[in-house]
Amino acid sequence: MNKTIELLNTILFLTALFAEEMAKERARTGLTDAELLDDAKLQVQANEVLALSLLTKYNTPPE
Amino acid sequence: MKKTITILLMTVILFLATGAPSCTHEQAESVQRKFALNTNRVASGTNDALRGVDQLVTQKLITAEQGSKAVQLIRRANAVNGILIDTASSYISVVDGKRVFVLTNEGVVNVSLAIDNAVKAFNLALNDPVINQKANPELSLLARTLALAVKALLDVKKQLRPNVLTKELK
Numbered sequence: 001m002n003k004t005i006e007l008l009n010t011i012l013f014l015t016a017l018f019a020e021e022m023a024k025e026r027a028r029t030g031l032t033d034a035e036l037l038d039d040a041k042l043q044v045q046a047n048e049v050l051a052l053s054l055l056t057k058y059n060t061p062p063e
Numbered sequence: 064m065k066k067t068i069t070i071l072l073m074t075v076i077l078f079l080a081t082g083a084p085s086c087t088h089e090q091a092e093s094v095q096r097k098f099a100l101n102t103n104r105v106a107s108g109t110n111d112a113l114r115g116v117d118q119l120v121t122q123k124l125i126t127a128e129q130g131s132k133a134v135q136l137i138r139r140a141n142a143v144n145g146i147l148i149d150t151a152s153s154y155i156s157v158v159d160g161k162r163v164f165v166l167t168n169e170g171v172v173n174v175s176l177a178i179d180n181a182v183k184a185f186n187l188a189l190n191d192p193v194i195n196q197k198a199n200p201e202l203s204l205l206a207r208t209l210a211l212a213v214k215a216l217l218d219v220k221k222q223l224r225p226n227v228l229t230k231e232l233k
Contacts, residue, residue, distance in 0.1 A: 055135070
């Protein structure tokens with residue numbers, strides 16, 4: 001039963017990811033090339049912050 | 064059996080999430096536009112992968128140690144992708160008061176080299192036993208998001224030739 005709930009959660013998460021990705025794709029089409037690169041740069045910085053917070057959460061010092 | 068069906072379903076969802084949007088309207092787009100779009104998709108896919116890892120750890124589908132290793136690998140690839148974006152951003156200039164991204168011939172060479180490095184970094188992460196399919200099917204499915212985006216970047220690199228750009232800019 002627990003396993004089924006976990007799997008359902010994963011499917012829900014992936015479905016949300018899919019919807020989010022579609023929304024992002026629509027937003028991308030409205031940006032210029034320069035704005036796309038600016039946005040990508042911000043995303044890379046946000047990814048670094050997220051990665052560090054996850055490593056802290058898992059009690060692993062960043063390499 | 065249930066697990067196989069779920070994994071199959073997840074693969075289809077991920078394929079739709081990454082493959083389908085990147086295929087739309089790309090025929091008519093310039094190589095520079097494709098590059099900007101795919102660079103953005105890779106950065107976005109990296110975020111999805113990090114959140115996916117956390118989801119798997121939270122649901123105890125992988126251990127915190129595995130999650131930690133996966134995050135380290137993705138973090139390194141993200142840093143190299145940052146260098147690619149910085150390299151490309153140095154070719155943004157202001158023309159008639161508007162910021163435009165125009166790759167020069169020198170830019171094509173530099174950006175191509177940066178793409179190679181980014182692809183190498185992502186492939187290192189994707190081929191690592193922690194994320195590798197046989198070792199961990201759940202993580203591997205999430206890694207597919209990144210693999211498709213990286214493949215798209217490689218496809219653009221093949222088209223990034225000075226003569227192609229000169230033709231487009233005319």
